[in-house]
Amino acid sequence: MKTRPISYFDNNATTRIDPVVLEEMLPWLSGEYGNASSAYSAGRRAHAAVELARERVSALLNVRESEVLFTSCGTESINSAILSACSLDPDKTHIITSAVEHSATMKLCDHLAQRGYEITRLGVDAEGRLDLQKLEDAITEETAVVSLLWANNETGVLFPVREISEICTAKGVLLHLDAVQAVGKVPVDLATLEVSFLSLSGHKLYAPKGVGGLYVNRRVRFQPLLRGSQERGRRGGTENVASIVAFGKAAELESLHGFAEAQKAASLRDAFEDGILGAVPGCSVNGDRTARLPNTSNISFDGIESEGALLLLDHHGICCSAGSACTTGSVTPSHVLRAMGLGNERARASLRFSFGRFNQREEVEHALQVLPKIVGKLRENSPLAGSPVLSAS
Numbered sequence: 001m002k003t004r005p006i007s008y009f010d011n012n013a014t015t016r017i018d019p020v021v022l023e024e025m026l027p028w029l030s031g032e033y034g035n036a037s038s039a040y041s042a043g044r045r046a047h048a049a050v051e052l053a054r055e056r057v058s059a060l061l062n063v064r065e066s067e068v069l070f071t072s073c074g075t076e077s078i079n080s081a082i083l084s085a086c087s088l089d090p091d092k093t094h095i096i097t098s099a100v101e102h103s104a105t106m107k108l109c110d111h112l113a114q115r116g117y118e119i120t121r122l123g124v125d126a127e128g129r130l131d132l133q134k135l136e137d138a139i140t141e142e143t144a145v146v147s148l149l150w151a152n153n154e155t156g157v158l159f160p161v162r163e164i165s166e167i168c169t170a171k172g173v174l175l176h177l178d179a180v181q182a183v184g185k186v187p188v189d190l191a192t193l194e195v196s197f198l199s200l201s202g203h204k205l206y207a208p209k210g211v212g213g214l215y216v217n218r219r220v221r222f223q224p225l226l227r228g229s230q231e232r233g234r235r236g237g238t239e240n241v242a243s244i245v246a247f248g249k250a251a252e253l254e255s256l257h258g259f260a261e262a263q264k265a266a267s268l269r270d271a272f273e274d275g276i277l278g279a280v281p282g283c284s285v286n287g288d289r290t291a292r293l294p295n296t297s298n299i300s301f302d303g304i305e306s307e308g309a310l311l312l313l314d315h316h317g318i319c320c321s322a323g324s325a326c327t328t329g330s331v332t333p334s335h336v337l338r339a340m341g342l343g344n345e346r347a348r349a350s351l352r353f354s355f356g357r358f359n360q361r362e363e364v365e366h367a368l369q370v371l372p373k374i375v376g377k378l379r380e381n382s383p384l385a386g387s388p389v390l391s392a393s
């Protein structure tokens with residue numbers, strides 16, 4: 001099937017594999033098929049490739065190589081970190097997280113609640129910000145772990161990780177950060193930030209889906225989720241050499257070009273956001289616009305249903321997302337926007353645009369041409385047509 005070119009504004013859902021990453025990966029899917037645990041030379045080459053990838057990922061995070069594990073995805077990393085923290089002391093049966101986490105954390109905490117854990121889900125304000133005093137007050141002797149996002153996948157809002165880390169360190173409680181959206185978009189330097197665990201994922205970084213990373217602080221005890229002999233006994237399962245190699249290359253590219261890319265993404269995002277806010281009445285940006293990822297824009301358009309907008313945008317080759325990709329297809333409004341106090345209607349009227357390495361200014365121009373017309377059309381057909389804001393467009 002021939003695919004037509006698309007304007008892809010859904011880089012928080014997943015990214016296109018970088019051709020440089022693909023090139024590095026391909027030999028490990030064909031001629032170089034050795035098992036990284038085998039003793040002969042093909043196995044030793046695979047092992048060396050995995051270790052080079054570890055070196056590159058640890059360089060990106062500024063940590064020791066021995067502190068980085070490869071997993072199958074961000075979700076596995078998150079599950080491994082939280083479950084490891086819970087398994088260390090049976091008397092610690094309290095977990096602190098937030099009401100705006102990714103479903104990987106939310107669903108694991110739901111499951112642990114059924115198994116008797118007490119879960120504190122810290123709320124956020126209208127801008128998606130955390131109240132640090134509430135975090136500090138929530139920590140008790142029973143707290144096994146604090147698990148929080150670094151950057152929100154839907155709004156891009158950044159949690160104040162330095163202050164969070166200081167609170168957890170002062171209280172002596174383990175801290176896991178879900179940095180799946182942060183790595184590659186904002187500097188993540190763990191030499192200057194004390195955390196116990198940090199999760200990341202390859203497919204948000206121009207590597208393929210199905211490979212992730214978990215940083216485990218060398219001073220923290222770790223219990224594996226998957227038992228086996230690989231990864232020095234900390235993550236069993238034959239290494240996915242090709243994807244790990246790709247992840248390593250992607251990390252190297254981020255180390256080299258991450259800063260310049262973030263600036264480019266911010267300039268495209270800002271041009272898009274300013275253009276839309278100027279052209280479409282009755283729309284507003286969701287989330288704190290100062291402490292935010294440089295690439296993300298979440299906008300509510302009064303009087304529309306985002307599902308309808310997605311279909312019409314798709315017709316024009318524009319890809320974006322309603323809420324997070326994991327909830328697309330369901331009509332339930334985003335739990336993140338609801339936690340920020342948005343009503344169901346405004347939450348359902350929100351679209352997320354997330355920019356990335358391969359976006360061009362022409363794509364932004366295209367979206368600025370198309371989107372206001374689509375919003376106008378949806379509003380004409382809306383039961384609310386005739387209200388002052390909607391009839392202005």
Ligand code: PLP
Pocket residue numbers: 012013072073074075076102104149151152153178180181201202203210211212
């Ligand atoms: N955490 C956040 C913030 C995410 O955005 C995602 C993916 O969308 C995940 C975790 C899960 O990562 P993965 O898709 O690699 O399992």
